[in-house]
Amino acid sequence: MTGVKKINHVAVVVADIDAALAFWQDALGLELHHVEDVPSQKATVAFLPVGDSEVELVKPTTDDSGVAKFLAERGGGMHHLCFEVDDIAAKLAEMKAKGVRLINETPIELPGRKMAFIHPKSTGGVLVELYEVT
């Protein structure tokens, strides 16, 4: 079976990056690597590495994205859990053969990475992302 290397990141939806950093950086003590506008995700993201993973604070920048709807309906909180894999295409094929419902049947390709989401209906309620460094 294709390997899962680590938790790449845990994504937390927030209403306000600065207010969120008052907890995650100033009180909890995580290091802030950088804050980046990510137009493809319609979000501003703060990256806080910890161990071999990251916490990503995701603030929607429009009203029509999945994270914007999550924030409007449920308030801030954990949004998805991302695992880094060796071979995302092989992993998606394995999952599909096992009847797992995929949001992305083929990976989204971006510079330096490929990513795909698994539907929470197949995971017991967790939005799972797979991520391959390319």
Next chain:
Amino acid sequence: MTGVKKINHVAVVVADIDAALAFWQDALGLELHHVEDVPSQKATVAFLPVGDSEVELVKPTTDDSGVAKFLAERGGGMHHLCFEVDDIAAKLAEMKAKGVRLINETPIELPGRKMAFIHPKSTGGVLVELYEVT
């Protein structure tokens, strides 16, 4: 500031351990370390190490625990995010001084570990656990 070492675990509340393992172990491909009854948490927990962290699948064994209420109200999903720290007492004191609302002002001490929860009101909606290996 007292250091945060890594994500110790991400806890996922599940209704059925075997059904959950059909995804997390069989389809995603995480290694199952062991399944353990944890009476102090009124839960059965499956431990799946990945990278320097773990996914913990938590099935409530009574109706009156926090995880049982979470499952009844929201269904399965991510429940809390646990960070391993060097010195939990110092970290809690730092947080309290910064006005963070703590669920446990003094750590719960168990063999080999100390743990405490931070209230989601202070984190932007995430139940955060701190964990020190002793």
